[in-house]
Amino acid sequence: MYDVLRVKQGDVFCVVGIMAENKDGKPNVIILGGVGFIGRNLVHYLVENDLINKIRVVDKVMPAMAWLSNKHKESFKRVEFKHANLINPRSVTNAFSTPDGTTFDFVINCASETKMGQSEAVYHDGVYKLSCNCAEEAGRHKVRRYIEMSTTQFGSSDKKPQTEVDKAEPWSLHAKYKLAVEDQLPHIPDLNFIIVRPVIVYGPSDRTGLTPRLVAGGIYRYLGEKMKLLWTKDLKMNTVHVHDVARALWHLCYHGNSGDIYNLADQGDTTQGKIADIISDMFDISHEYIGTLASKMANLSIDEVIQDINDKHMTPWGEACQKDGISNTPITPYIREDVLMHRHQFVNGTRILKTGFTYDHPTLTKDLLKEVLDDFIAMNLYPPSLIKGT
Structure with missing residues (x-):
């Protein structure tokens, strides 16, 4: 049930009111970086399948400026959007806050600096600082699960597929700071987390994968x-379709143990x-x-x-x-x-199959x-x- 006020930004409506108390047992979810490629597809998957009670998207890019497809625009009509720069700790605190004390069950972090060729300082702030800010706030709120999106830009060869337990040797600055985030998460109090490492992601709205x-x-x-x-x-x-990434992120909100790492790669x-x-x-x-x-x-x-x-x-x-x-x-x-x-x-994406997940593509x-x-x-x-x- 909803008690909402929608404000139009261009041809996209953003919910700015408060959803009514959850009466059907469906969870409340925050998607950080939810306007990006993976985030918007995750929003669409959750809305289209009616899997959530309240969904909040936090991003520095406004939906009206993000080149959303028509189906994604429709899904974002169900979204409570907050504009924020998650490098700023105060903005992160505001991103989690609600006037009525509503709590969030799951937090999925798709936010990150992903542009290649940036300075090391940019990746430190846009990857490491941003993710640590978000994870620490999730721990303070004692959310049921926090999902951190990482990368597979680690040293691998054509001889043997990389697994989650192999030594990670970053070959980009982006990966260097993603690995630093992975190392930091176990030290954050009260954080129930899972790390997801997708390979080359493709699908609707992809601009940089294929x-x-x-x-x-x-x-x-x-x-x-x-x-x-x-x-x-x-x-x-190796590749994975964005639909399967969205499904896997949601699946791992309910499956796996805190601290687990899962590669996402199709079987092709x-x-x-x-x-x-x-x-x-x-x-x-x-x-x-x-x-x-x-x-x-x-x-x-x-x-x-x-x-x-x-x-x-x-x-x-x-x-x-x-x-x-x-x-x-x-x-x-x-x-x-x-x-x-x-x-x-070259990545082995089969570990997640042991949790009951299957790849649709x-x-x-x-x-x-x-x-x-x-x-x-x-x-x-x-x-x-x-x-x-x-």
Whole structure:
């Protein structure tokens, strides 16, 4: 039951009133960073399946400014939104507070600085400080469970999938401070927590997982050229669909023991070759790999390589957007350095299966990637003229 006041921000309504007392036993939930890619899909999953009594989203990005799809806008009509910078401890305290003393059962932290190439100070504050602030506040409130989103950007090879008990060797500053958060959580009083480490996440609203490769596929179709890729087809790029991430986060609110760590990776053992094959089929293009030796040489001047690639991508992307009447989009043709790195993400995601969880999308498919494009095209964010047959 609800006792609400909704205030319109653009075409998204934000609940600012107080929901009535929970009479059906459903939990109250806070989703920190709930406007982001994983957060918004989690909100949609909880609302669509009527799993919660009260749902509060806390984020520094306003929903009206976040490029929400129509289905996500509908779900956010059920959300109580709080605008906050979670690096500030006072903002975190306010994020957990309620005028009537309502308590929250579960807190799921999807908030984090994720942009590549930032300074170490940015990651310290935007990853470590932010997460510790939130976890400490959750401990003070003695919530039933706190879920911390981490990463799999740890040293792995193509020989053996990384498990939760293997030594974690971060290969990015983001991962360095995520690991520091993991190390700190056991020392926070009264905190019942679980850590979740997803691999490359894709699905509707993804901008940084597999979407950069979808953009490249369209560009090379436009250019009528073969797509050339660094390294080889065997580069491990394990994946997990965002729907399964949302389901897993909710599942772990009720299952597992405090302190557990769970990798999230589907059972398809995705490689660069599998992704390239799907994209080539989608866009009716061909591709080839320049191989390990040439890739190592390119890596010596990676900044120049990235600049050349981005210069090549910008013109056709701009022309296609202009042709299809797209004047503003968060999708970018610019390739980040991490997309070109020789970093295997070979991860064993089966531990969570022992808790009774199953993956609805056990392997990456063409239809699932097409769903990502269709969603962006429906929002007028991706030029449809880049798709095969249009």
